[in-house]
Amino acid sequence: MTNKYMYFVANWKMFGDLRSLNSLDKVIKFSKNYKKNKLKIVYCPPNTLIRPLSRRLKKTKIEVGAQNCHHSYDYGAHTGQVNSTMLKNVGAKYVILGHSENRQLGETDNLINLKIKSAIKSGLKIIFCIGETLKERRQKKTNQILKRQIEKGLKSINNRSKIIIAYEPVWSIGTGVIPKEADLNKTISFIKSRFIKKYPKILYGGSVNTNNVSILKKIPNIDGFLIGGASQIPKKFIDIIQKTIN
């Protein structure tokens, strides 16, 4: 662990409604007992919940993020879209960009690059997701893919202080399968060498749960986790945090 604190980012994906916010009372209670310099909890709900959630979390140490944004910093005729400034206005401090579920829908490295630039301009912190598919892994192309995603995704971005990388092997998301410790160690070191030495925050994401987090936390350069399924159940989420920091 390279930094003074660990990140626990909850990616709720397309789950949750106003009632789900009540279940967070447990996490809020838990968060009161930890020191801010030890961990950072960020909830990324669907856009519909950003405002109510950020209100509810106002007096807590928990922060709120979004799961994607449009690439245009300027307002415009983009039906159904939301830009980074709008997200900031309703309380988001972070935005997840480049998630494989959006890459699979057609998001290219170039588009993600524009989104990152717009989010930086709006003052959001970015959780920039990268990761190889199973096919690419089998073809031993992992490093090549990650290199491309990092170089194109961060093209012409010199100040990377607001960017946190989330390494999420696509084959691990929602499958219950995680990389072998040695492989993950190598990949994280590779990403670190390719990214920036000054702000090397790297999260791991993909099937993080209460059972495997004890293994994952041993990887020296991991600065936290991006958690999907398990983050929707407060007890599991708290368990993951406790197992990591204790």
Ligand code: PGA
């Ligand atoms: P998972 O999702 O924890 O359910 O595998 C992680 C993610 O997609 O960010």
